[in-house]
Amino acid sequence: ETGVTQTPRHLVMGMTNKKSLKCEQHLGHNAMYWYKQSAKKPLELMFVYNFKEQTENNSVPSRFSPECPNSSHLFLHLHTLQPEDSALYLCASSRTPNTEAFFGQGTRLTVV
Amino acid sequence: QKEVEQNSGPLSVPEGAIASLNCTYSDRGSQSFFWYRQYSGKSPELIMSIYSNGDKEDGRFTAQLNKASQYVSLLIRDSQPSDSATYLCAAFNYGGSQGNLIFGKGTKLSVKP
Numbered sequence: 001e002t003g004v005t006q007t008p009r010h011l012v013m014g015m016t017n018k019k020s021l022k023c024e025q026h027l028g029h030n031a032m033y034w035y036k037q038s039a040k041k042p043l044e045l046m047f048v049y050n051f052k053e054q055t056e057n058n059s060v061p062s063r064f065s066p067e068c069p070n071s072s073h074l075f076l077h078l079h080t081l082q083p084e085d086s087a088l089y090l091c092a093s094s095r096t097p098n099t100e101a102f103f104g105q106g107t108r109l110t111v112v
Numbered sequence: 113q114k115e116v117e118q119n120s121g122p123l124s125v126p127e128g129a130i131a132s133l134n135c136t137y138s139d140r141g142s143q144s145f146f147w148y149r150q151y152s153g154k155s156p157e158l159i160m161s162i163y164s165n166g167d168k169e170d171g172r173f174t175a176q177l178n179k180a181s182q183y184v185s186l187l188i189r190d191s192q193p194s195d196s197a198t199y200l201c202a203a204f205n206y207g208g209s210q211g212n213l214i215f216g217k218g219t220k221l222s223v224k225p
Contacts, residue, residue, distance in 0.1 A: 033213075042116075043156070043200070043215040056212060090155055097211055098144050098204045103155040 006104035021076040023091030032074040037088040114139040118216035131188040135201030144204035
């Protein structure tokens with residue numbers, strides 16, 4: 001069992017669809033993150049939650065909506081996405097925001 | 113704009129050689145630094161963390177930090193073909209309410225048998 005688990009691993013969705021990405025961590029960490037990884041670009045931090053409270057939102061469009069019901073679970077709700085939103089979406093967790101972050105396997109999202 | 117810079121490569125080394133990966137960061141206040149390895153199609157995997165000036169060794173990997181020069185490096189001794197991957201440097205940056213982990217674009221390493 002990996003420490004950070006993401007589902008689904010692959011997702012194809014139309015621009016009018018609504019879908020959600022799920023992340024669960026079994027490491028007892030307090031901070032969880034969503035990152036976006038596009039080709040030829042560095043990892044982009046999208047959202048940070050620390051003790052279930054959102055602490056960072058790096059100018060992410062409102063078509064991405066995070067939810068953190070508890071310290072172990074993190075969701076990313078998607079609606080009316082654009083083709084340029086196609087990317088690898090990575091969840092990560094860490095004990096505190098300035099310590100080692102561990103990544104899930106990622107969700108490869110394709111918007112058609 | 114706080115940044116982490118890496119040479120994108122590819123860096124090619126023969127099997128058994130030392131691979132040297134370099135990274136610079138712009139925020140002098142950064143305190144924590146990390147190296148991740150990412151195989152094609154996979155997620156980043158933590159290799160090393162380093163918090164103070166000097167060297168930190170773990171098996172075949174050595175991380176080096178020089179805060180005065182704002183420079184972090186990763187040495188891989190006795191490189192193996194299985195080390196072929198993209199290596200991401202990251203620096204924790206105290207900005208916003210809690211700070212952010214800023215990643216470089218990564219250096220692609222190729223170890224030739």
